Structures are given as C-alpha cells and as structure tokens.
Amino acid sequence: MNANTSWQVFGVVIEHDAAGVKPVSLEMINAARKLADQISATVVAFYLCRDDGGGDDGNATATQRRQLAAEEKVADALIQNGADEVRFLTHPDLNIYIHENYSFALMRQLEKSRADYLFLPATNNGKELSAVLSAKLGVGVATDCVALSVSGDGDVAAVRPVFAGKALATVRFRGKTPHILTLRPNIFRGTDPAAAVPRRGEIFREDVALPEFSHQAQRLVKKAASQLDITEARIVVAGGLGMQSPANFKLLEELAEVLGAAVGASRPVVDNGWREYSNQVGQTGRTVSPDLYIACGISGSVQHLAGMSSSRCIVAINTDAHAAIFSVADYGIVGDVIKVVPALTHEFRKVLAA
Amino acid sequence: MKIIVCVKQVLDTAATIQIENGAVVSPGSSRIINPYDEFAIEEAVRIKEKNAAAEITILSLGPEGFNDAIKKALAMGADKAVHLLDRKFDGLDSYAAAKILQRYIASVPHDLILCGKQAVDVDMAQTGAMLATFLGIPFVTVATRIEFAADFQNAKITRQVEGGSEVRELPLPLLVTCQKGLNEPRLPSLKGIMAAKKKAVLTLSAADLGVDDGDINIADNRIVQENISLPAPRKKGRILAANEAAEEKVAAELVQILRDEEKII
Ligand SMILES: Cc1cc2nc3c(=O)[nH]c(=O)nc-3n(C[C@H](O)[C@H](O)[C@H](O)COP(=O)(O)OP(=O)(O)OC[C@H]3O[C@@H](n4cnc5c(N)ncnc54)[C@H](O)[C@@H]3O)c2cc1C
Ligand SMILES: Nc1ncnc2c1ncn2[C@@H]1O[C@H](COP(=O)(O)O)[C@@H](O)[C@H]1O
Numbered sequence: 001m002n003a004n005t006s007w008q009v010f011g012v013v014i015e016h017d018a019a020g021v022k023p024v025s026l027e028m029i030n031a032a033r034k035l036a037d038q039i040s041a042t043v044v045a046f047y048l049c050r051d052d053g054g055g056d057d058g059n060a061t062a063t064q065r066r067q068l069a070a071e072e073k074v075a076d077a078l079i080q081n082g083a084d085e086v087r088f089l090t091h092p093d094l095n096i097y098i099h100e101n102y103s104f105a106l107m108r109q110l111e112k113s114r115a116d117y118l119f120l121p122a123t124n125n126g127k128e129l130s131a132v133l134s135a136k137l138g139v140g141v142a143t144d145c146v147a148l149s150v151s152g153d154g155d156v157a158a159v160r161p162v163f164a165g166k167a168l169a170t171v172r173f174r175g176k177t178p179h180i181l182t183l184r185p186n187i188f189r190g191t192d193p194a195a196a197v198p199r200r201g202e203i204f205r206e207d208v209a210l211p212e213f214s215h216q217a218q219r220l221v222k223k224a225a226s227q228l229d230i231t232e233a234r235i236v237v238a239g240g241l242g243m244q245s246p247a248n249f250k251l252l253e254e255l256a257e258v259l260g261a262a263v264g265a266s267r268p269v270v271d272n273g274w275r276e277y278s279n280q281v282g283q284t285g286r287t288v289s290p291d292l293y294i295a296c297g298i299s300g301s302v303q304h305l306a307g308m309s310s311s312r313c314i315v316a317i318n319t320d321a322h323a324a325i326f327s328v329a330d331y332g333i334v335g336d337v338i339k340v341v342p343a344l345t346h347e348f349r350k351v352l353a354a
Numbered sequence: 355m356k357i358i359v360c361v362k363q364v365l366d367t368a369a370t371i372q373i374e375n376g377a378v379v380s381p382g383s384s385r386i387i388n389p390y391d392e393f394a395i396e397e398a399v400r401i402k403e404k405n406a407a408a409e410i411t412i413l414s415l416g417p418e419g420f421n422d423a424i425k426k427a428l429a430m431g432a433d434k435a436v437h438l439l440d441r442k443f444d445g446l447d448s449y450a451a452a453k454i455l456q457r458y459i460a461s462v463p464h465d466l467i468l469c470g471k472q473a474v475d476v477d478m479a480q481t482g483a484m485l486a487t488f489l490g491i492p493f494v495t496v497a498t499r500i501e502f503a504a505d506f507q508n509a510k511i512t513r514q515v516e517g518g519s520e521v522r523e524l525p526l527p528l529l530v531t532c533q534k535g536l537n538e539p540r541l542p543s544l545k546g547i548m549a550a551k552k553k554a555v556l557t558l559s560a561a562d563l564g565v566d567d568g569d570i571n572i573a574d575n576r577i578v579q580e581n582i583s584l585p586a587p588r589k590k591g592r593i594l595a596a597n598e599a600a601e602e603k604v605a606a607e608l609v610q611i612l613r614d615e616e617k618i619i
Contacts, residue, residue, distance in 0.1 A: 099483075100492075123516050124496045124513070124516060127480065127495075128483050128496075131481075131482070131483030131495075132483055132484075132487050134449060134576075135449070135452065135483070135484040135487035135488055136487060139576060140447070140575075141448075141480060141576075142577055143478050143480060144477060144479075157580065161585075162378070162475065162476055162477055163371060163475055163477070164367075164474060164477060165585060166584075167371055167373065167378055167582055167583065167584055168582065168583050168584070169582045170579070170580045171580060173576060173578070174576055174577075175574075175576050176576075179576075227518065229517040232516055235618070235619075259619065276535075277533075284367060284389045284390070284474065285534070291618050292612065292616075292619075302370060306367075309585070312618075313616050313618060314591075315608065316591075326591065328588050329591040330588070330592070330616075331591055331593075331611065332593045333593075333604050334593060340605065343601035343605035344605045344609065347602070347605040348609055351609050351610075351619070
C-alpha cells in the first residue's frame with residue numbers, strides 16, 4: 001500500500017493504569033520495533049494522561065517536578081523498549097481511559113502527525129478504541145493479532161486467531177491509513193532492554209483541547225479495585241469441576257499466590273457460581289496465552305481448549321488418564337488435584353524461596 | 355421503547371474445524387446463535403418484562419440459513435425480525451457489516467441497541483462500537499449489568515475491564531455490547547416456539563436498503579484475508595510418574611522441569 005513512502009510511521013497507543021505502563025504496552029513497542037528494524041520506520045508512542053503540572057494547589061512546582069519525573073521514567077522505559085519518539089498528550093480528563101476522550105485526542109493527533117499503522121493492546125479498552133477509530137477514520141482494523149510480518153515495501157501482514165484459535169487467519173490491509181492492529185497480551189514479549197545498548201529517543205508534550213462532553217463522561221465512571229487479570233497474567237492456574245467444591249479453590253489460590261498467578265476456571269465452575277465469570281477460560285470465556293497454564297481437574301472440552309491451547313507451556317492434573325486435556329498438555333500428572341496441588345504449592349514455595 | 359438486538363449465527367462452539375479451499379468447514383456441525391447475542395436477546399426480553407411498552411426487533415445480516423437463529427430469537431420473546439439478506443453481503447468485513455446494519459437502524463426509531471461483545475467465529479469484537487460510532491450515539495462495550503432509571507431515559511451500565519469493572523451512566527439512545535454475567539439466557543418455551551411462527555420477519559435486500567454497490571462491495575473490505583490455516587499441533591506431552599501416593603516426588607520433578615528446562619519460574 002505504501003510502496004512510494006520510504007519512511008513508515010508505526011504509532012503505538014500506550015495503555016496504563018495506576019500501577020503504571022501495562023506490560024502489553026511494552027510488548028507492542030517491542031513488536032513495532034522488530035518490524036521497524038526490517039524496513040525504514042519510526043516507532044512513535046502516544047501516551048495520553050493528565051497534566052498535573054499547572055495545578056493550583058499552591059504547590060505547583062513540587063507537583064510539576066513529580067509529574068515530570070514520572071513522565072521521564074515512562075518515556076525512558078518506552079524508548080529503551082524501542083520507541084523513537086514518545087508523545088505525551090495531556091488534558092485533565094485524560095487521567096483515565098474514556099473512549100470518547102481518548103478517541104477525540106488521538107483523532108486530533110493523527111490529523112497532525114501521520115501514522116501508517118497504529119498498534120493498540122487487545123484489551124477490552126484497546127478493542128473498544130480500535131473500533132471507534134476505525135469507524136471515524138474509515139480504516140481497517142484487525143483485532144487480537146498474535147504474529148506480525150512486514151514486506152520490503154512496508155506492508156504489514158498480521159496473523160489473528162479465529163474461532164477462538166481453532167484456526168489462524170493471515171490478513172492484510174487495504175485503503176486508507178492508519179491501519180489499526182490490536183495485539184494480544186503475552187505474545188510479543190521482547191528481550192530485557194537492560195541487557196541492550198541504551199537507546200535514545202525524542203520526547204514531546206502537548207496539551208490537547210477536549211470538547212464539552214469530556215468532563216461529564218469522566219464524572220460518571222467508577223472503577224473497581226485492580227486485581228491480576230487472567231488475560232494479562234504470566235501464569236494461570238485454572239480449576240474445573242474436578243476441584244469438586246468452591247472451597248477447594250483455596251488450594252488453587254494458594255498455588256497462584258506463590259507463583260504470582262491468576263486463577264482461571266472452566267465454564268461449569270463459573271455457571272455453578274464457584275468463581276466469577278471474568279475467570280472463565282474458553283471459547284465463550286476469555287482467551288489466555290500465558291507462559292504457563294496449569295489445568296486442575298479440567299477435562300479439556302473443545303470449548304475450553306479453544307481458550308488456552310496457545311499457552312506456551314501447559315500442565316494438566318487429572319485423575320482420568322484419558323482426559324482430552326492431556327492431548328494438549330506438555331506435562332501431565334495423572335492424580336488427584338486435592339493431593340497434587342498442595343504438593344506443588346509446597347515445592348514451588350521451597351524452590352522460589354531458595 | 356424500541357429495542358434492536360443484532361444477532362449473528364455462528365458455527366457450534368463444539369465443532370472441530372478443517373480448512374478447505376481457503377475456508378473453514380465443519381461437516382455435520384450445527385449452527386447456533388452467537389452465545390454473546392443470546393445474552394443480548396435475553397436482556398431485551400427482561401427489559402420488556404419490566405416495560406410493557408418495549409418492542410424488540412431482531413436484526414440479522416446473513417445468508418438464508420440465519421433463519422434458524424432468527425426463529426429461535428423470536429421464540430425467546432422478541433417481537434419481530436429484520437433479515438438483511440443479499441448475495442452482495444457475503445464476505446463483508448466488520449466495518450462493512452456495521453455500515454449496513456447502521457443503514458437499516460438509522461431508518462427506524464431506536465432507543466436501545468444490543469449486540470454481543472464478540473462473534474465467536476471472526477472474533478473481532480468491533481461491530482457494536484463501530485455501529486454506535488456510525489450512528490453517532492453513545493455506547494458501552496463488554497457490559498455485565500444494565501440498570502435503567504424509572505423512566506427508561508438513562509441507564510447505568512457496568513462493564514468489564516481487565517482486573518475489575520467500571521460503571522458508566524448514559525442517556526438513551528444507547529448501544530451496549532453484552533458479556534457473560536449479564537444474565538442467564540432462557541431456553542425457548544413450547545409456547546414461545548409456537549408464537550414465533552406467527553411473528554413477522556421482514557427481509558430486505560441491498561436495493562431495499564438503498565446501499566449502492568460501492569458501499570457494500572466486498573472489494574471495498576478494508577481487511578483482506580490472505581490465508582487461513584490450522585494451528586500447528588502441540589508436541590506430544592510427557593506424563594510424569596503416575597504411580598500412587600507419590601505427589602511429593604511428582605511435584606518436585608515438575609517444578610524442577612519448569613525451572614531448569616522450561617525456564618518459566
Ligand atoms: C455454547 C457452549 C460454550 C461453552 N464455552 C465454554 C468455555 O468457554 N469454557 C469452558 O471451559 N467450557 C465451555 N463450555 C462447556 C464445555 O463443553 C465443557 O462442559 C466444560 O469445559 C467442562 O468443564 P470441566 O472440565 O470443568 O468439567 P468436566 O468435563 O466434568 O471435567 C471434570 C474433570 O475433572 C476430573 N476430575 C474429577 N475429580 C478429580 C480429582 N479429584 N482430581 C483430578 N481430576 C479430577 C475428571 O476426570 C474430569 O476430566 C461450553 C459449552 C457450550 C455448549
Ligand atoms: N452479520 C451480523 N448480523 C447481525 N449482527 C451482527 C453481525 N455481525 C456482527 N454482529 C453483531 O456484532 C457483535 C460483534 O461481532 P464482531 O465484531 O464481528 O465480533 C455480534 O455479537 C452481533 O451482535
């Protein structure tokens with residue numbers, strides 16, 4: 001599509017919350033960098049946030065300094081992971097994600113600075129924002145991409161799972177730019193930038209004007225406390241009906257705590273009310289791709305496998321040696337979860353403490 | 355209160371699939387209502403149970419076979435259906451499909467539009483938000499709870515985000531995409547199935563909708579599928595010592611593998 005432009009621009013929209021830049025955002029920078037290195041391209045990170053600098057609390061300079069220090073730290077992390085430019089777009093109402101405000105600010109930015117491809121995280125917010133931008137700009141979007149490649153003339157092809165990963169579609173874009181891609185968390189992790197040569201990049205700051213609606217949209221939002229989400233966790237410990245009772249999920253929580261993991265569940269476990277629906281893994285639940293998925297007392301139905309079979313390493317614990325879950329497991333333990341899980345917890349604790 | 359529910363028919367989630375001539379096939383598998391669209395239909399029916407003035411229209415864009423899904427939606431309690439049916443609609447991407455859904459919806463009164471959060475075949479999760487943007491109305495995606503003010507002019511909606519949830523309050527007209535947790539979809543009753551037979555299904559073609567070919571030509575898709583394949587099968591796994599009462603030993607072995615060989619922990 002862009003055969004006659006020699007210098008491509010890969011825009012990356014950074015998702016962040018109270019805990020800082022989300023790991024998936026660094027993954028996106030990594031992914032864009034890898035593509036950019038194969039052709040002549042610039043990676044530009046867009047960081048939307050509140051500008052506390054001019055606060056009128058009588059303490060402006062101290063707040064300003066804190067804000068700048070925080071931004072510098074963010075910018076450095078993005079640059080070390082591969083960004084050439086970091087653009088802070090600031091407005092008091094951009095302190096949290098609201099699609100109306102974010103899409104407005106990004107639209108304005110994209111009118112001024114070109115992007116050929118725009119990367120967003122395949123989170124609930126990222127997928128919402130990609131749809132709005134696509135509809136407003138009249139451009140194509142591919143969600144939940146798990147592999148990317150770029151041709152010599154700068155065309156990006158993306159692989160995205162369809163039918164919850166039962167098949168993989170390779171897609172290309174046509175028509176107006178920026179072409180939008182949302183990237184699945186946990187797939188594009190790069191090497192530790194600390195090990196590499198320090199990179200340099202440019203930092204820009206810009207206040208953006210938002211229309212009337214922005215403040216109202218803001219006021220009405222209430223966010224519940226953050227907990228590790230199964231789609232973002234590096235390790236997921238999941239339980240099925242083989243756990244036998246909601247009380248036994250305590251065993252999985254203990255294992256998860258030792259591993260810094262999130263607890264997932266099969267559908268009947270959720271339908272029984274033993275776990276929250278946000279824990280459900282599978283075709284009609286969430287799709288996860290952690291480094292390690294430990295399936296405890298899960299039979300491995302087609303629908304469950306669809307949601308987790310792209311995990312890097314799968315461990316299954318099941319009393320039934322013929323359970324379908326063993327067909328996708330890298331390591332299988334034929335045994336009783338009630339005995340095996342505490343033994344694992346004990347062993348991990350021992351090894352991790354050492 | 356006019357409610358429109360966008361319903362897509364998809365391949366049964368239990369289906370195993372194959373690839374033939376660049377397309378997904380699953381011989382012998384049945385088709386179902388997209389599971390997330392069932393939450394949308396159920397929610398609409400529950401709203402109608404509280405607000406007798408509500409009228410529910412099922413809106414579906416797809417081939418002849420979508421009839422089964424439409425009938426089931428009517429049997430669950432929707433009042434009527436509109437089937438956007440035309441060969442020209444085959445193979446459209448989400449953007450184009452949302453444009454056509456918009457064309458119909460913009461021509462009729464609408465207070466609440468419900469979609470699924472995602473169609474479990476293409477897995478795009480884009481159509482709802484695109485449709486609302488084209489219509490120029492507010493929307494909330496991935497909703498797990500919808501509460502209305504007494505006059506049904508405003509709604510308070512809980513949506514799922516990674517690691518938690520958030521609540522937004524918005525005026526109607528409004529579009530919401532539905533997530534699991536919202537409700538438990540009912541099975542159609544025998545009475546519902548009988549009643550559905552008498553409910554009107556309006557079929558509209560591209561010409562009826564007044565969409566010119568440029569708008570809906572698959573050649574105008576912004577996303578082009580170049581290839582489709584099955585994922586590589588996973589390597590055969592290793593079963594660790596399965597003999598009885600050896601939990602500690604197996605656990606130690608696994609932990610050692612995950613640390614030294616897999617380097618995960
Ligand atoms: C439209 C549709 C959508 C669906 N979507 C999903 C989805 O998104 N996610 C999903 O998970 N399912 C989904 N399902 C359900 C799916 O078909 C299966 O019913 C479900 O995955 C089975 O859950 P399970 O493995 O926990 O239970 P079971 O199939 O009952 O398996 C329990 C397993 O535990 C083992 N076990 C029992 N006791 C022990 C013990 N003491 N120690 C170790 N192992 C033990 C048994 O051997 C068995 O293998 C869907 C179904 C439909 C129709
Ligand atoms: N062809 C269609 N007809 C009616 N509704 C659709 C169609 N395609 C998508 N939708 C709606 O949009 C939602 C999300 O679909 P998608 O963006 O394709 O994942 C679905 O759950 C439906 O509510």
